[in-house]
Amino acid sequence: MDISQKLIAKLKSAKSILFFTGAGISAESGIDTFRGKGGLWNKMSAQELASFDGFMKNPNLVWEWYQYRRKIVRETEPNAGHKVIAQLEKHFNKVTVVTQNVDNLHKRAGSSNILELHGNIERNFCMDCKTFYGVENFLDSEKAPRCKKCGGIIRPDVVWFGETLPQEIFAEAERKATESDICFIVGTSAVVYPAAYIPISAKEAGATLVEINIEATEITNQVDYSIIGKAGEVLPKLFELFLE
Ligand code: BV8
Ligand code: ZN
8 A cells, every 4th residue: 555755744744634434444344335345235225225215115124224234233343444543533633533334333443523424323213203212222123113102113313315414413524624634535435425525625625635445436536645455454554654
């Protein structure tokens, strides 16, 4: 992997850094990505599984898909990539993680400033009375459960296609992007909007864009540095060079 000395020098003089992450940063923990080889969405379409209409048409199928993903998340650990991002908090005034992932692995790795643009797979809520339920309430329920209070349908607290992102979280992510000196784009195909606007906002405000991915993506032609490699290998190497 090729990491330029110029980038390391930039990192050493940076004050605030932002990590914009996607499914690729969790791939080495054993969680499938969506669009890559063996991706979750190769088997069934995103629209059927990660959309409100898909859920209303077949709540039990979608619920089962999320139960399957929760089980995988429970059996996985944060990897070296997540851990380096958490460790960097000791070396910079501000490290913000803006993630599209719903798997909680940044939190479990010890990061403290995390903005979850697409929600969190461990949280659920009743569609009628909005009561929140933690995933521990239904560890083995195959069917979309009903609310104990009002009998309404319970759904995962994630943002589906056609649904707006949590406005205050997105606005905070935009703000942090415009304040960042360096914006790392890690393990995302950068095709999902409006999340994919975040690195663009950082660039427009003068941040240096650094992409870490195993292949080129839609955003590669807009970045200042493109490092081809696995996040779990590149980030530790970057950290090692930074500490030298
Ligand atoms: C919305 C649910 C307002 C949670 C997901 C412009 C503006 C606004 C909206 C749109 C727009 N253009 C199009 C839209 C509509 C749509 C959209 O973006 N469609 C795209 C696909 C064309 N956006 C929306 O609907 C959003 N809502 O805008 O509301 C609105 C309202 C009404 C009408 C219009 C607008 C909602 C988007 C959120 C959808 N929910 N998931 C869940 O179940 O997880 S999206 C899904 O994709 C996941 O959340 C995921 O986070 C996200 C992005 O995927 P990635 O993380 O990038 O994963 P992917 O597999 O694609 O890529 C993995 C990458 O990792 C690859 O590049 C691979 O090379 C790399 N990799 C693999 N291994 C490694 C690695 N890299 C490093 N190391 C490795 N080891
Ligand atoms: Zn209810």
